Amino acid sequence: MVSKPTDQLTIIQSLEEEFTPEKIAPLRRSAETYTARHGEGDPNFAAHLIREALAQVDESETFWTDVAARILLGRLYRDQADRRGLADPYADFPRHVQELAAGGLYAKTLASSYSREELAEIGRFIDPSRDRLFTYTGLKTLTDRYVATDFTKKPVELPQERWLVIAMTLMRNETEDRLGKIKEAYWALSNLYMTVATPTLANAGKPHGQLSSCFIDTVDDSLQGIYDSNTDIANLSKYGGGIGVYMGKVRARGSAIRGFKGASSGVLPWIKQLNNTAVSVDQLGQRQGAVAVYLDVWHKDILTFLDLKLNNGDERLRAHDIFTGVCLPDLFMEQVDARGDWHLFDPHEVRSVMGWSLEDFYDERRGDGSFRERYFQCVAHPGISSEKVPAIDIMKRIMRSQLETGVPFMFYRDEVNRMNPNKHEGMIYSSNLCSEIAQNMSATGASQETLEDGVIVSRRTPGDFVVCNLSSINLGKAVPAGVLGRLIEIQVRMLDNVIDLNQIPVLQAGVTNARYRGIGLGTFGWHHLLAKEGVHWESDEAVERADVLYEEIAYHTIRASMELAREKGAYPLCEGSDWQTGGYFESRGYGGERWTELQAAVAEYGVRNGYMMAVAPNSSTSVIAGSTASIDPVFKPFYHEEKKDYKLPVVAPDLDHRTYDIYRRSAYIVDQRWSVRQNAARQRHIDQSISFNLYVPNTIRASVLLDLHLQAWKSGMKTTYYTRSTASDVDECEWCQS
Numbered sequence: 001m002v003s004k005p006t007d008q009l010t011i012i013q014s015l016e017e018e019f020t021p022e023k024i025a026p027l028r029r030s031a032e033t034y035t036a037r038h039g040e041g042d043p044n045f046a047a048h049l050i051r052e053a054l055a056q057v058d059e060s061e062t063f064w065t066d067v068a069a070r071i072l073l074g075r076l077y078r079d080q081a082d083r084r085g086l087a088d089p090y091a092d093f094p095r096h097v098q099e100l101a102a103g104g105l106y107a108k109t110l111a112s113s114y115s116r117e118e119l120a121e122i123g124r125f126i127d128p129s130r131d132r133l134f135t136y137t138g139l140k141t142l143t144d145r146y147v148a149t150d151f152t153k154k155p156v157e158l159p160q161e162r163w164l165v166i167a168m169t170l171m172r173n174e175t176e177d178r179l180g181k182i183k184e185a186y187w188a189l190s191n192l193y194m195t196v197a198t199p200t201l202a203n204a205g206k207p208h209g210q211l212s213s214c215f216i217d218t219v220d221d222s223l224q225g226i227y228d229s230n231t232d233i234a235n236l237s238k239y240g241g242g243i244g245v246y247m248g249k250v251r252a253r254g255s256a257i258r259g260f261k262g263a264s265s266g267v268l269p270w271i272k273q274l275n276n277t278a279v280s281v282d283q284l285g286q287r288q289g290a291v292a293v294y295l296d297v298w299h300k301d302i303l304t305f306l307d308l309k310l311n312n313g314d315e316r317l318r319a320h321d322i323f324t325g326v327c328l329p330d331l332f333m334e335q336v337d338a339r340g341d342w343h344l345f346d347p348h349e350v351r352s353v354m355g356w357s358l359e360d361f362y363d364e365r366r367g368d369g370s371f372r373e374r375y376f377q378c379v380a381h382p383g384i385s386s387e388k389v390p391a392i393d394i395m396k397r398i399m400r401s402q403l404e405t406g407v408p409f410m411f412y413r414d415e416v417n418r419m420n421p422n423k424h425e426g427m428i429y430s431s432n433l434c435s436e437i438a439q440n441m442s443a444t445g446a447s448q449e450t451l452e453d454g455v456i457v458s459r460r461t462p463g464d465f466v467v468c469n470l471s472s473i474n475l476g477k478a479v480p481a482g483v484l485g486r487l488i489e490i491q492v493r494m495l496d497n498v499i500d501l502n503q504i505p506v507l508q509a510g511v512t513n514a515r516y517r518g519i520g521l522g523t524f525g526w527h528h529l530l531a532k533e534g535v536h537w538e539s540d541e542a543v544e545r546a547d548v549l550y551e552e553i554a555y556h557t558i559r560a561s562m563e564l565a566r567e568k569g570a571y572p573l574c575e576g577s578d579w580q581t582g583g584y585f586e587s588r589g590y591g592g593e594r595w596t597e598l599q600a601a602v603a604e605y606g607v608r609n610g611y612m613m614a615v616a617p618n619s620s621t622s623v624i625a626g627s628t629a630s631i632d633p634v635f636k637p638f639y640h641e642e643k644k645d646y647k648l649p650v651v652a653p654d655l656d657h658r659t660y661d662i663y664r665r666s667a668y669i670v671d672q673r674w675s676v677r678q679n680a681a682r683q684r685h686i687d688q689s690i691s692f693n694l695y696v697p698n699t700i701r702a703s704v705l706l707d708l709h710l711q712a713w714k715s716g717m718k719t720t721y722y723t724r725s726t727a728s729d730v731d732e733c734e735w736c737q738s
Helices: 008-019 021-038 045-055 063-084 093-102 108-112 116-123 128-133 136-145 159-170 178-190 198-203 223-238 268-280 302-306 330-338 347-354 370-380 391-405 413-418 475-481 484-501 507-516 526-533 540-568 583-587 593-605 619-624 660-664 672-683 702-714
Strands: 194-196 214-218 242-246 291-296 323-328 341-344 387-390 409-412 448-452 455-459 466-468 470-474 520-524 638-642 647-651 694-697 723-726
Touching: 008 021, 008 045, 008 063, 021 045, 021 063, 045 063, 045 647, 063 128, 063 136, 063 647, 093 108, 093 116, 093 159, 108 159, 116 159, 116 178, 128 159, 136 159, 136 619, 159 178, 159 198, 159 484, 178 194, 178 484, 194 198, 194 484, 194 619, 198 619, 214 223, 223 242, 223 268, 223 507, 268 291, 268 302, 291 302, 291 409, 302 323, 302 391, 330 341, 330 370, 330 391, 330 702, 341 370, 341 391, 347 370, 387 391, 391 702, 391 723, 409 413, 409 702, 466 507, 470 475, 470 484, 470 619, 475 484, 475 526, 484 520, 484 540, 520 540, 526 540, 526 660, 540 593, 540 672, 583 593, 672 694, 672 702, 694 702
Parallel strands: 214 242, 242 291, 291 323, 323 409, 470 520, 694 723
Antiparallel strands: 194 470, 214 466, 341 387, 448 455, 638 647
16 A cells, blocks of 8 residues: 555545445544645644554454554555655665665675675565554554664665565575575565564664674673673673673672682672663663573572662662572472571682582482582581571562562573583573573683783683574464474574674674574464464463474474584584483483484484574564464453553454453463463473563462462473562452462
8 A cells, every 4th residue: 555645535445445434434534524624745644543543442343453554554655665766665675775785774795695686586575465464563563663774763674675684684694595595584574473583673684783682691700700791791782682690600798808708798789780781781772781680599698689679678789770580499499398498608608618619510300419419518518607597588588579570580490400401511500681591601711911012912711601592483373374394494594594694792602602503492472372272271271282382393493403404514512412312302201203203313413503492572573473472371352551642552463252262361360370380381392491471469479479489390490580460450360369
């Protein structure tokens, strides 16, 4: 739909052709009144029509969101047609790419990597009809935040061009059937069967920014190491990365420094420094930096740490702009359950007295293993000044903070490391900003400076600085379409190519990326899929569906990575991994002919990626794709979100009389115990972890919230993300008082 500014009734006529005159009658009347008052050619006409359409949305007339999307799309087409001097704004793709590359709005490599003939062929892949797949909110989110803009922030790119440019960028270095792979990637993106992570969506094909989502740093226990980490974190935040920071190696308050007892101020000052970095180094001017700090529950500073984000108390002991996560061994959860005691240690004292670090161990088996053995050695050692606290008191502090602030996130470190496919090469101490990444970590050595030929040279030994490369399947569209196998094959290739294309401003992150070639294939649209299939959230059927579906996703993902390894080579550390030895398949109980054949193929060829699957939150990208976020239930089937000058209706996808009953059991109503059961079923098939939120009223009984955490831990979950609580009344919440 391309219209001139003065063709106001043409816009109405095109809507009537698609939606029938009877349905559009209220909008026609409003348009005629507006035109009589403001005249033809009013520049605000389209915005007026959009507001009018959205004002009529309710649970029985959700089609008005589609009407608003068509009006917005028409305005986008008109603006780009005028800017380009074309009747059809999609008409000349080669000129579009070359002009934007020459003007510094696209990366020059986007034009130089393809001949004009190739660009013309690629341009023929564009299917403008797929613009009609967007909801209003999805289209507006994509065009407001992610399409390429000029230096005045005006869009210079249309939706299908964004998808195609992402495909061109990620397939740029393919040597065989490159254009065919671009066409497949465009098919996957433009049909909204999948989305790429926000940094890739925002930055692919543009001259600035990197493509990976999140990073995880391990902070060394030295002044230089702490400041080096802060610099690294600032550089990553500058280019759009979210950061997870493990502080468990840093000595506690009152620890010795160079033999002087009681000299250390502990982790708090360094966390406050990270807080300031997150605020002052924003992400490309678009949003504040985002940093999550993790600490072990046995660290002497844990109680101060758990209060960091509270809204009352001494502000000198607060850091409101970072997020917190707590690393929990099985033994602590056992002591909570048994109402036993827990001991807190200074990690520096443990290293000095014992000669090893407690955080370097985990329990290899449930109820038995290296961590608890070393823990009890520390408890018994007369040279270790431990503090004894009832375990339940620490858990109460955790839950108090969660109900007030949503954090800390929970990281069940023993289960994570037991299921780590690369335990032969390292240890996982914590997770990332969104608690879904679990990869080997180690601290980068503090920089050492020397003067060489009048130049100061700084040297650092790189540690495992984790990088997350993410994309997600839209379950609500891809599963009903029956395209999982085809989709995942191209999706894994796209993710793997990010590793080689990315320009990460922290060198050790690039080294780690190349060593493990970790990716995170995830999903969103779980509630959307259940609604379309008529499966109730609180049911054994939903738990079984999660188990079966995520095993299918795991199979296709591992197979795709194996095929890439056969084509391009396995990741450097594959030899001896659980992938190569078969331990990965055996620990998850995979059997049957196809799994046996896949296990044999992986043993022979390896896999391309040392880590493969992780389910991220997908809040903004799921909006663009017109589905529900991650594996979460919807907030409500229908509600209004307040905007500056009007209310924006938010409608559950495909909401109608068939799906309403599924969506009615929404986030704060649904029994969270069923959510935990579903997530435990899918966690078995995910080699990393899942951004899993708990939705509870703030009046929930402490014993019920505690039981949820215990259920999550006992069921083999690796992490939980936010504990989202609401102060408003929650109808039908029988479970939260039981």
